[in-house]
Amino acid sequence: MQSNGRSLYTPIPMHVLRAYYESTDRSLKTLELSFDHAENSHAFFEAFNPGQFCLLSVAGKGESALGVASAAWEGDFVRFTAQNVGSVTSALHKLKAGDAIGMRGPMGNGFPLEDWKGKNLVIIGGGCAFSTLYALTKHVHHEDHRDDYGKLILVYGTRTSGLCMYKHDIAAWHENEDMEIHQAIDVPEENWQHHVGYVPDVVRQVAPSPDNAVAVVCGPPIMTKFTLPALDELGFAPEAIFTSLEKRMKCGVGKCGRCNLGPQYICKDGPVFSLAELNALPADL
Amino acid sequence: MNLILEKQALQDLLQSWRQNYDVYLPQKLERFSHFMPLTETSVLVTDEPHNTRIPPKSLFLPMTEALVKFTRYGGYEDARHEIQPRIVFGIRPCDAQAVQLLDTSFIQDEYTDPLWLERREKTITIGLGCHEPCLNGFCTTVGYGPFNKADLDAILTDMGDVYLVETFSQAGDACFQGLPVAAEETYQEALAVQHSAHDQMPVAFETENLKEKLEQNFKNNYWDEVSQSCLGCGVCTFLCPTCFCFDIVDETQRRERVRNWDSCMFRTYSLEASGHNPRPSRVERTRQRISHKFVYWLDQVNQIGCTGCGRCVRYCPVGLDIRSMLRQAHSLPFEVSHAI
Structure with missing residues (x-):
């Protein structure tokens, strides 16, 4: 700050x-x-x-x-x-x-990029919550940082193809051999060449390996709720799963009170938490 | 230093402080007492069997104040406030303790609230100990007490015709300069008054394992029961000396961004733009209020976030009593954790 x-x-x-x-x-x-x-x-x-x-x-x-x-x-x-x-x-x-x-x-804290160095990144986004994941992908994908990380796997779902954000970059990433990208829409559309289905199902289908990997999930609460068990099934440990939370905020600096999750303020202590950290906090979301 | 102040001499002493300070003290306002600036005719209220209605946190975090001014062409600047050196006289130990608890939220390195800090630095607090138990108060239960000295520059003990004044800082010494030093036996008498006051405070509920019980029963029906009669009026939080939540709103005509006291007991407090509300009913909101004070404060600074002032008990329109809520919490199922 x-x-x-x-x-x-x-x-x-x-x-x-x-x-x-x-x-x-x-x-x-x-x-x-x-x-x-x-x-x-x-x-x-x-x-x-x-x-x-x-x-x-x-x-x-x-x-x-x-x-x-x-x-x-x-x-x-x-x-x-x-x-x-x-x-x-x-x-x-x-x-x-x-x-x-x-x-x-x-x-807020942002993603723990230092801790993730040397690891494969599985980036899972849904809808407009993809914004910070887009920033993350662009950061990691840049030539100055790319060698710091292993494989880059991206899963991005939206309700329709029209709601997909940052279409230019996403299209370019499909052509990129340096990353694996899986795009999904909820309902079939003409000429759609990627996945059709909800993000948790796509994650199961893609089945990224949990070995030396961290998964980052950002999406609407309902998507996050069902994606976390999918990652658990695939063998990701709670310490290797990260998500970015949001709540109503006013001050943004841990003063006005409303975004607390137990003793933590999402604005100041978050918004990025590991699932292990969240499991230790009250389910007040 | 321990000094003697004749009660008759108090008014003159208060008036003498006015030369250099804005002096605030509890005075009669309608049916209640309220911290207001000292004038030539001010009368200190000491005979009420309870505290001021609005806690003196309002002297440090006003109910409403501008934070930001909108300038021309879409710019922003800090709202300016003239903050004079002040003496807050007659603050009760529970309220002084509460202000110190709030410091832990408002004063945090790069996250320090500048207005809070400036008001704190420019204020001398002189407490008035509670030699008789007040109605509804339970300060000793939560680990504080009627002569708790936290955050005070001096504290007065009522001894009939005189006050014993104990000072704890240079600022406190300066306020009472020239008063006669108390004899050792007078001081001992004062201590006896203080101890007797402490002993007269009833134990309202057990605090041992209370935090763990509340934590473990986050999903218990207990919360439905204790929030059943709550109207959601928010008076418990509004008048709470340790509640500090605020809302930020834009006042378009004044061209200011303003903060106003807010309450976790209100629906809109946590309502998100999407329509989702993490605390959709009074059940979750009551749980948040109680858990904040008796769980989260302990996690954050290892102190209970309630000073036992009793206002929430006294002013609840449906008679909800945090003391009985917490007594009931004590009968909740609980597993002792053996984790080290």
């Missing part, structure tokens, strides 16, 4: 560099934000780790917690994808290039 000499609660000024719809139904919009002041950019990238999130602020509407969907090497900007569900996110959807916006972050 960077302070820039400001209060914990005061956003830094950013502006929208690019804004575009991510899904064909226009429920998902991606915003790429750049920093108004270079010192804020330095401080951000000094602290940033894939898996972290930020609070985007629209004056008069409020703040919304969104996972960072870009890797540091991509450039001097930060990417987020927002689903249009509430008052802040609908305000975010109205933004266009050049508009001012506030941001606080990066917040």
Whole structure:
């Protein structure tokens, strides 16, 4: 968490560099934000780790917690994808290039990338929760980091093909021999050449090996709930399964109280937890 | 230092502090007492058999305050607050203890709340010990007490015509400079008053293994039973000296982002934009409130997050009593853990 000499609660000024719809139904919009002041950019990238999130602020509407969907090497900007569900996110959807916006972050712990070095990564995502996994994949897949990790296996499911995010990169990754990608949609569509079915079933079908591997699961609660037993069946230990949680948040710095899971605050102590850690916490999700 | 303060001299002493400090003390407000700034005509309330209705946490975490100002062209700046040096006089030990507990949440290295910190640093707290048991209080049960000295610069013991003043810091010494030093036997008398007050506090419930019992019975029907009559009004959390949850909302016309006290007893507290609510009913919300105080605080700082002030008992509109809830919790099934 960077302070820039400001209060914990005061956003830094950013502006929208690019804004575009991510899904064909226009429920998902991606915003790429750049920093108004270079010192804020330095401080951000000094602290940033894939898996972290930020609070985007629209004056008069409020703040919304969104996972960072870009890797540091991509450039001097930060990417987020927002689903249009509430008052802040609908305000975010109205933004266009050049508009001012506030941001606080990066917040939370992010993925334990150091601990994962030398291991095979099984990245399992569903729907718009794929954003931080996208950042993770881009980070790991970059030539500077690729050799630090073993095999890279990606499973990504969406309800329809139109809801698939980051289509350009995903399409390119299918061509890439350096990673294994399994894409799925819930119901059959014409000309769809990948899996049809729910993510837990696809995981069972793909059956990634648990040997020297960690699995990262991010998706809607229902997907996560049924994917964890599938990984257990495949032999993944609770210490080797990670997920990123979310709850309603306000402050993002462990003060306002609402995102607690037992004694832990998802905003400050999370959002990334191993299944072993979650098993020791109350089931208050 | 142990000093003697004549009760008659108190008013003049309070007034003398006003030259350099904003002085807050409990004063009559409608049917209750409330911490308000000292004026020339202020009267200290000491004869109520209970605490102020609103806990003095409000002096450090106001019910509502601006955090951020919206500037022109979509910018943001810190909201500015003039915080004067202050003396909080007549704070009861349970409330002072509560403020110290809240420090552990608000003062955490890079996660320090600047407004909380500034108010804490600029405040001298002078406690008034409780020489008679208050209604509904249970401070000794949760490990504190009627003369608990945590977080105080000085504490007063009521001894009839005089107060014995014990000071614990330079700031405390300075406030009472010039008062006569108490004779050893007066001090011993005061200690006797303090011990007798402590002994008169009833044990409200057992705390041994309480944490483990609550943890192990996270899914027990107990929670349905104890939350059955709850209305979800939130008064227990609103008036709790250790509750610190706040909401952040934008006040468009004032062009400010504001924090307001919030309560885990409200439905919207944890309601997510998707419609999912991890605590959808008063059962889960009651469990969260009790578990926070008697389980999670212990995990975080190894202290019970309740100071036994008794406000939640006193002001609950349906008479829910945390003491009997926890007595009942003690009869829950429990397995002793042998893990080291």
